[in-house]
Amino acid sequence: MIEAGIRQVRVALAMVFGRPVNPRLVERLIGDALATIEEFGAPGDDVEQLIDGPFADPAERRDLQTRALQRTARRLAKRSVFYRERFAAAGVDPGALTPDSLRNVPVTRKADLVARPRDFICGRPQMVTQTTGTTGAPARVWVSRYEIELWPALIALSLLLRGEARPGDCMQVNMSSRATAAVQEDVEVFRLLNAATRVVGQVPPDESLDHLLDTAGVTPTLLSGYPSYIGQMVSAARRRGLGPDDFRLRGVYLGGEVLSPALARAVRETFGADQVADTYGMTELLPVGGRTCRHHHLHLDPNMGFAEVLDLETGEPAEPGRLGTLAVTPYFPYRECMPVFRYDTRDVVRALPERLDCELAAVPAVSQVLGKANRLLDTAAGLVTPRDVAEALDELPGAEWPVRYRAEVVDGKLHVTVVAEHASPVDVTERLGARRIDAVAEVVRLGPEEARALCPLRCDLEEKTFVRGAA
Amino acid sequence: MSAGETLFLAGVDCAFALAVPLGAVLYLRRVRVPRPPVGTFNGRDIAVMMGFVLALPFLYLALPGAALPAVLGLVFAGGLTVGYQPIVARTLPRWAAILALLGADLTSRLLLGGNSPVYWLANSCVVGLIVVSATNLNVQGGMRLRNIAWFILLLGLYDLTFATVLPLTQRLADAIQGYPFAPSAGLRIGGLGAVIGMGDLLAYSLYTTAAYKAYGAAGLRTALPLVVVFGGLVPAVTPPVVGWLTGHTPSLVPAQVVFAPAAFLGYLALRRRGPERRMREYLATVTLPAPVVEPAA
Numbered sequence: 001m002i003e004a005g006i007r008q009v010r011v012a013l014a015m016v017f018g019r020p021v022n023p024r025l026v027e028r029l030i031g032d033a034l035a036t037i038e039e040f041g042a043p044g045d046d047v048e049q050l051i052d053g054p055f056a057d058p059a060e061r062r063d064l065q066t067r068a069l070q071r072t073a074r075r076l077a078k079r080s081v082f083y084r085e086r087f088a089a090a091g092v093d094p095g096a097l098t099p100d101s102l103r104n105v106p107v108t109r110k111a112d113l114v115a116r117p118r119d120f121i122c123g124r125p126q127m128v129t130q131t132t133g134t135t136g137a138p139a140r141v142w143v144s145r146y147e148i149e150l151w152p153a154l155i156a157l158s159l160l161l162r163g164e165a166r167p168g169d170c171m172q173v174n175m176s177s178r179a180t181a182a183v184q185e186d187v188e189v190f191r192l193l194n195a196a197t198r199v200v201g202q203v204p205p206d207e208s209l210d211h212l213l214d215t216a217g218v219t220p221t222l223l224s225g226y227p228s229y230i231g232q233m234v235s236a237a238r239r240r241g242l243g244p245d246d247f248r249l250r251g252v253y254l255g256g257e258v259l260s261p262a263l264a265r266a267v268r269e270t271f272g273a274d275q276v277a278d279t280y281g282m283t284e285l286l287p288v289g290g291r292t293c294r295h296h297h298l299h300l301d302p303n304m305g306f307a308e309v310l311d312l313e314t315g316e317p318a319e320p321g322r323l324g325t326l327a328v329t330p331y332f333p334y335r336e337c338m339p340v341f342r343y344d345t346r347d348v349v350r351a352l353p354e355r356l357d358c359e360l361a362a363v364p365a366v367s368q369v370l371g372k373a374n375r376l377l378d379t380a381a382g383l384v385t386p387r388d389v390a391e392a393l394d395e396l397p398g399a400e401w402p403v404r405y406r407a408e409v410v411d412g413k414l415h416v417t418v419v420a421e422h423a424s425p426v427d428v429t430e431r432l433g434a435r436r437i438d439a440v441a442e443v444v445r446l447g448p449e450e451a452r453a454l455c456p457l458r459c460d461l462e463e464k465t466f467v468r469g470a471a
Numbered sequence: 472m473s474a475g476e477t478l479f480l481a482g483v484d485c486a487f488a489l490a491v492p493l494g495a496v497l498y499l500r501r502v503r504v505p506r507p508p509v510g511t512f513n514g515r516d517i518a519v520m521m522g523f524v525l526a527l528p529f530l531y532l533a534l535p536g537a538a539l540p541a542v543l544g545l546v547f548a549g550g551l552t553v554g555y556q557p558i559v560a561r562t563l564p565r566w567a568a569i570l571a572l573l574g575a576d577l578t579s580r581l582l583l584g585g586n587s588p589v590y591w592l593a594n595s596c597v598v599g600l601i602v603v604s605a606t607n608l609n610v611q612g613g614m615r616l617r618n619i620a621w622f623i624l625l626l627g628l629y630d631l632t633f634a635t636v637l638p639l640t641q642r643l644a645d646a647i648q649g650y651p652f653a654p655s656a657g658l659r660i661g662g663l664g665a666v667i668g669m670g671d672l673l674a675y676s677l678y679t680t681a682a683y684k685a686y687g688a689a690g691l692r693t694a695l696p697l698v699v700v701f702g703g704l705v706p707a708v709t710p711p712v713v714g715w716l717t718g719h720t721p722s723l724v725p726a727q728v729v730f731a732p733a734a735f736l737g738y739l740a741l742r743r744r745g746p747e748r749r750m751r752e753y754l755a756t757v758t759l760p761a762p763v764v765e766p767a768a
């Protein structure tokens with residue numbers, strides 16, 4: 001009791017003052033939390049304060065953010081060749097930065113990371129991870145031993161205190177095995193929670209279903225993957241006549257692509273999972289992550305980094321209601337090996353007012369990701385986002401997930417080409433029309449290869465096995 | 472010590488040894504105390520508690536005579552407001568009751584003297600209430616019967632050491648008796664007197680409540696008779712019996728020396744029933760009355 005209290009204070013002080021957090025300390029706090037839940041069945045009173053962290057307090061946030069940004073920038077100026085040059089060129093004094101003067105530092109893009117990876121390294125590289133998006137060359141991000149140890153510990157503690165994971169769980173990981181940091185993180189998180197993992201990868205979906213059904217060892221209770229791949233699993237499960245009673249899943253964690261309400265519902269109904277979480281994470285931004293609330297806001301953890309929405313037109317911080325790209329600065333001491341500063345994700349979101357009325361209101365939020373900036377559709381009737389189109393098409397009758405499509409603007413009008421077996425162009429225009437999107441629709445039947453060429457998705461990072469091929 | 476004196480001492484001690492633990496069990500059944508987001512009682516906390524027990528007498532003896540009641544009064548007021556916040560949620564009535572009780576303790580001591588039954592009743596009331604709430608902070612914080620059985624065993628050893636090797640216990644007992652807010656319960660009527668230390672009451676109360684939490688009615692049936700007999704009765708009748716046998720009457724028999732072995736054996740017996748219930752298992756068996764809600768201002 002007393003030791004646990006002291007450890008909580010030590011972690012909180014480290015977070016407030018920006019001192020490196022000893023991973024062992026957090027691991028022991030996980031042990032305390034496990035003992036607490038073992039005794040009481042749940043954490044005690046005021047656990048929200050512990051989960052939300054010191055930066056959730058609106059009265060303190062501004063001051064804490066300013067100090068965290070200065071701390072991060074000072075370290076970059078000292079250790080990162082790229083940022084030393086960048087701060088100098090912009091005439092910025094890293095020790096005097098504020099959330100307002102931050103805009104004087106040009107944003108960092110993926111191309112910078114790909115072109116000059118060496119100049120970003122500030123620490124001792126231990127493991128490399130790479131981006132798994134469908135656009136262009138992957139960026140490689142090195143992480144240090146400290147990061148490898150600290151991030152899972154912080155995640156495990158928060159999953160445990162929020163009641164999302166518990167001892168005895170088993171997480172099936174269907175992410176690409178190239179997302180090494182994320183995969184390693186999951187394995188470590190569940191080890192710390194006395195729980196199990198099944199790292200399955202993006203094998204043929206039927207084999208992933210076999211894992212979900214496997215009662216030898218620990219049957220999966222949680223599942224994580226990209227929406228397109230989990231969509232394939234939903235379709236495969238329905239083909240095999242499997243339903244909620246066949247699975248033991250309690251939660252499904254999806255991220256990396258647009259998750260439509262239709263697919264989320266299908267995941268919930270097919271797998272019988274109570275919680276279908278739409279999470280936001282990006283290799284370049286680790287350990288900053290986000291969660292989606294019931295009001296479809298994306299809440300980004302303010303303790304780990306500084307998030308901005310940069311207006312699509314002006315590049316300046318966006319007013320509430322405006323569209324912009326999400327830029328994030330992970331703070332030192334959480335990100336230390338290959339940090340980025342004002343990293344422009346090119347993910348388009350809508351800026352939201354500071355005061356929100358949802359279950360995660362203590363954590364600042366933006367809208368859900370609406371799509372990549374270069375995929376926005378500028379029609380004569382206004383901007384259409386990839387999310388608008390994807391959400392409409394996922395509702396098509398008899399939809400086989402993932403729904404693949406191509407959307408383009410021709411003479412100010414939206415043209416959508418959808419790969420579908422059972423839907424008609426009228427179905428498509430009706431679904432889009434219900435969202436006040438006027439479009440010309442075409443439905444095509446394509447083989448798998450052509451469909452992938454038309455619309456590549458993360459599920460295409462597939463991993464071959466001999467299971468069915470050898471038969 | 473006459474037979475009458477012994478009878479009075481045994482009666483009063485047994486009454487306190489019965490009433491305070493029962494009060495703590497009742498509190499456990501009816502009231503939920505707040506607990507920290509993360510943390511449950513473990514063996515290390517026992518070490519810390521033992522450290523307190525070791526340090527406390529020196530603190531008592533080191534403080535100047537006038538400062539001791541003031542310090543104790545503040546500590547008691549704090550303890551009472553924390554412990555009874557879940558019962559009297561409104562701040563004003565709660566503090567009014569606490570100040571009235573502490574005021575009665577202080578004024579009766581000053582006006583009527585340390586031999587007044589009014590003072591002893593008021594002080595016993597304060598001490599009993601504090602013990603009830605401290606017990607629940609610990610037991611509802613996850614303290615287990617196993618922790619308490621070991622703690623009491625250490626206390627017994629400690630008492631034995633200081634009663635025989637180092638005469639601290641007697642000096643301490645003399646030093647703290649009869650102060651306003653003395654950390655002991657008891658009663659004085661005419662020439663008769665009985666005192667039972669707050670630490671002893673806490674040990675009985677912890678033992679009984681944790682046994683009830685861990686093993687339900689069976690735990691209570693085991694713990695309560697042990698507390699009354701080995702905590703109340705035996706320490707009271709031992710000095711005259713020893714005196715009658717040896718011709719030398721010890722002035723004080725530390726209660727934990729008698730109680731600790733009995734309590735530990737009681738714990739061993741209960742343990743044969745199976746593992747202790749955890750707080751979550753205990754809570755699943757009780758239905759709390761509607762929570763006391765702070766009325767809107």
Ligand SMILES: [Zn+2]
Nearest residue numbers: 293295297358
């Ligand atoms: Zn929200």
